[in-house]
Amino acid sequence: MIRRFVPVYLITGFIESGKTTLGLTVLGNERFTNGGKCLIICCEDGEAEWDEKSLQQYNGVLVMLDSQDELTTERLEALEKEHKPSCVIMEYNSMWGIEKLDTILLPKLWDWAQVVTVADGTTFENYMANMRKILTDPMKTADMICINRCAADFNKSSWRRQLRAMNSAATIFFENQDGTVDDGITDEDLPYDMKADTVVITDEQFGIFYVDSMDHPERYDGKKVRLVGQAWKRSNFPKGFYYFARNAMTCCSNDIAPCGWVCKGERTPDNKTYFTLTALCKQVKGPDGEVALMLNEISTERAKTPREELVSFVNL
Numbered sequence: 001m002i003r004r005f006v007p008v009y010l011i012t013g014f015i016e017s018g019k020t021t022l023g024l025t026v027l028g029n030e031r032f033t034n035g036g037k038c039l040i041i042c043c044e045d046g047e048a049e050w051d052e053k054s055l056q057q058y059n060g061v062l063v064m065l066d067s068q069d070e071l072t073t074e075r076l077e078a079l080e081k082e083h084k085p086s087c088v089i090m091e092y093n094s095m096w097g098i099e100k101l102d103t104i105l106l107p108k109l110w111d112w113a114q115v116v117t118v119a120d121g122t123t124f125e126n127y128m129a130n131m132r133k134i135l136t137d138p139m140k141t142a143d144m145i146c147i148n149r150c151a152a153d154f155n156k157s158s159w160r161r162q163l164r165a166m167n168s169a170a171t172i173f174f175e176n177q178d179g180t181v182d183d184g185i186t187d188e189d190l191p192y193d194m195k196a197d198t199v200v201i202t203d204e205q206f207g208i209f210y211v212d213s214m215d216h217p218e219r220y221d222g223k224k225v226r227l228v229g230q231a232w233k234r235s236n237f238p239k240g241f242y243y244f245a246r247n248a249m250t251c252c253s254n255d256i257a258p259c260g261w262v263c264k265g266e267r268t269p270d271n272k273t274y275f276t277l278t279a280l281c282k283q284v285k286g287p288d289g290e291v292a293l294m295l296n297e298i299s300t301e302r303a304k305t306p307r308e309e310l311v312s313f314v315n316l
Contacts (some may be wrong), residue, residue, distance in 0.1 A: 006080075007032070007113030008088040008106060012098065012138040014127065015044055018118045018148045019091045024050070026089055027058045036086025037061060039079060043071065044093040061085070068096050073105045080107040087113075098138045117142040121150035121174070124159070140166050148175040156184030169315060183215065185316055194223070198278065201227035203306040206246055207313040210259050213281075217293040221283035225295070228276050228303045232258050233269035242269045244277055244295055248311035259311060265297025276303040 009026055011019045023040065026032050038060045040050060050062045061083055065071055088110060092101070094117075106112070117138040119127070124147060127135045139145050145163055150156065156174050160183075163172050174184045187194040190212065191205050199220075201209045206227060213220055232243040245260025258271070263279065279295035286292055 004109075006085060006087060006107075006110045008090060008110050009113055010090045010092060010101075010115045011118065012092045012094050012115070012142070013118040014094055014120070014123075014135070017120045018146070020050060022116065022118055022146070023089050023091050024054055027054060027060050033058065033087045035059075037083060039063065039083050039085035039088045041065060041071075041076075041079070041088065041090045043091060043096060068100055071096075071100065071104060076104065076110070077107050080110065094134055094138050097134075098141070114144065115142045116144045116146065118146045118148060121147050121154050124154075136166055139163060139170070142167060142170050144171045144173075146173055146175060150174045150176050152176075156182070157186045157189060160184040161189065164316070171315065183316075185212065185216070187219070189316055194219075198224045198226050201225055203228055203308070204312070206306075207248065207259075207311045208316060210248075210311065211313060212316070213261070213293045217283045217291055220281040220293055223281045224278065224298070225281055226276060226278045228274055228306060229260060230258075230271045230274055231263070231267045231269045232260070232271045237262070240264060240266070242267055244279075246306070246311050247309060248313070256310065261293055261295045263295040263297055265295075265300070267297060267300050274303045274305050275300045 009032065011023055011026075013019050020042075027038055027040070036059065038058065040055075040060055040062045042050065042062060043065050050060070054060065055062055063079060065075075115138075119135065145167070147154075147159070154174070160172055160174075163170070172183065173181055175181050191208060192199055192201055206229070209225075209227065229244050229246045232245050234241075234243050237243070241262060241264050243258065243260055244263035245258035247256050248259040249255065250257050250259070263277070265279075267275070267277075277295070277300055278298045280298060282294050282296055283291060284294045
């Protein structure tokens with residue numbers, strides 16, 4: 001049987017920042033592990049433990065490394081030969097220095113799949129003031145940054161802007177002390193004026209509006225917006241409704257699909273013509289119980305084709 005690429009999930013952060021808790025979540029999700037053997041390389045012994053029950057249930061093998069000297073290319077190659085894992089979770093203590101990882105080579109089949117940096121919201125501001133470089137170095141190259149244990153008065157928006165300045169590509173989210181999760185985005189973080197009588201969405205901001213309206217439909221409920229797109233026909237839409245959208249690359253160059261909103265209006269569907277839509281946003285509940293944003297057409301007028309026809313999804 002030919003073994004395929006082995007994804008390596010790197011979870012970095014200070015001791016007791018929530019790395020093991022996140023790692024256990026990854027271990028229990030077959031979407032990450034593919035249901036095969038998961039090798040866990042733990043570079044510290046924190047408050048939460050890789051309990052034996054979880055390891056047995058999810059086919060996990062735990063290897064503890066007590067010092068930086070043990071994390072070498074040779075040691076990783078030996079672990080690959082011994083265990084032949086289908087995925088790897090590396091729990092890495094930021095105090096070892098993220099630059100240490102640049103000195104080792106992964107085994108032939110292994111490759112970094114995702115780098116996640118976690119931080120404890122109860123100590124975050126203190127560490128940012130006194131140990132900023134050690135705390136933020138892993139964040140600068142992370143695919144995802146998670147600040148957990150956030151109290152009600154944690155200034156998410158302000159810190160989020162600082163994190164975004166360090167890393168423009170990472171997904172940033174905050175986990176509250178009650179277990180809920182949010183992205184910390186406020187009206188002030190958006191690139192368009194949410195206080196305007198009509199919120200004007202430029203062609204370049206279409207993707208930002210789309211993503212934020214999916215995550216926060218309540219933010220736009222009752223708002224008037226103006227943006228450029230196309231009217232797409234949908235066979236299951238009743239008369240007087242169309243899909244207002246633009247094409248986007250959802251995965252790769254071969255996976256292009258329209259992204260947009262249900263729109264109530266008189267526009268005749270024609271996905272070759274671009275037009276400026278002025279619409280009133282309304283938060284509605286679909287047949288599946290999910291809440292989404294719907295647009296109610298106020299006026300339309302012919303518009304030029306956007307310079308970039310494919311929508312770009314830029315992280316806020």
